[in-house]
Amino acid sequence: MLGHTVGPFSHPPFINFVCSSLGVREKRTGGHRIILDLSRPVGDSVNDGISKEDYSPTYCSIDDAIRIIISLGPGCLLCKQDIKHAFRLVPVRPEDYHLLGFKVAGTMCITRSRSYSRFVQRSTNTLVNHLILNxxxxxxxxxxxxxxxxxxxxxxxxxxxxxxxxxxxxxxxxxxxxxxxxxxxxxxxxxxxxxxxxxxxxxxxxxxxxxxxxxxxxxxxxHQQIVDSRLPITPNILVLIKNQLVVSSLCEFDKIIYWCAFVMIFCGFLRIGELLALNFEDICVAKDSSLVSFRLSHSKTDQLRRGHWVHCVRASGCICPVRAVQKCLRVRFASGAHCGRLFVDSAHRIISRSMFLSVLKYCLRNHPNVSRFNTHSFRIGAATTAARRNVPAYRIKEAGRWKSDCYQRYIRDVHVNPALF
Incomplete structure (x- = not known):
């Protein structure tokens, strides 16, 4: 892109948007020239609305050059300069942009002068364009x-x-x-x-x-702030989910996989996208089974994809991330899987957000407020549980990878000692 094209757009950028056809001609010097054909369709084209008598271009000829040489006499110097993309330097009024449209792969674009629009000239280097777009x-x-x-x-x-x-x-x-x-x-x-x-x-x-x-x-x-009605999934709710999962019609393989997912998203303060993106190589269990670590290759707060390690220690009771991960790995290894996504069901389908939410809703179907639980309820519940146990604010922010005090919106129905914050 040389900076003279704007787009692509999924909808016409102007009400009176005119879309003309594109043509390609081979250059004598090699390569190809893309032409926006403003003369089609004949009789209803952009050029048909331009007076040929008033706006017909006239080019300098070889006779003009000879005439100038004769007038200057012997010893005069003659040079020829070829301006690349010369017509692209001709200014186009913004009022006429709607006349210079074209369509590529189902999307619409506009071409117009880069000098008039004060475009910063972009390098034709594909790497530079790739960096700009990303x-x-x-x-x-x-x-x-x-x-x-x-x-x-x-x-x-x-x-x-x-x-x-x-x-x-x-x-x-x-x-x-x-x-x-x-x-x-x-x-x-x-x-x-x-x-x-x-x-x-x-x-x-x-x-x-x-x-x-x-x-x-x-x-x-x-504007009136919308009250967040999502409920937290706390350890008590997790136990309820566990009990319902055990008696569900899911096969034993799927029960182990989903329970591991529920425990990990809660104990790791994870977002659903972070959880479901985990691969085998992202999981590390300590030799003494005292700790499980998993690497988040990317997250909402890690735009540069530097990665972040989350560590969860062994716990007593059924909500133990170490035991949940170990069982998950055992059944996955037994199925012949050693790489790729960690959370895959018995039908070899990668678990999606909708599948995760469907099983969660099923386990909470008897709860009076089942509609107020979703995938983010685990993260809300993790923050709420930590606050109830008087975990210092900086530790909560660190565990949830929050960079601001927005974590306080996740803490529900709990009085926390202000001195901890």
Missing amino acids: HVSPATRRAYNSALNQFIKFCRCKKVAFCPASVSTVLAFIAFQFAKKRALSTVRVYLAAISDLHCVNNLPNPVDNPSCTYAFKGYARL
């Missing part, structure tokens, strides 16, 4: 794409362009989300996605405008 994690990119779809739908309803978006459009979008009582965290992601779209394409960022900043601050001050 400045955020795949999960963040998916969240941004989902957010942009919401913004695009809004802009299409309002019949305004979403890229580049105006400050007034972003302000209207913030007000629209406030009227819909959208969660503050959701709107924050929406604005981050809009900002990322403009920054990556080196367009003026409307989100940075002071008006947008003040509008979002007002949103944060006035």
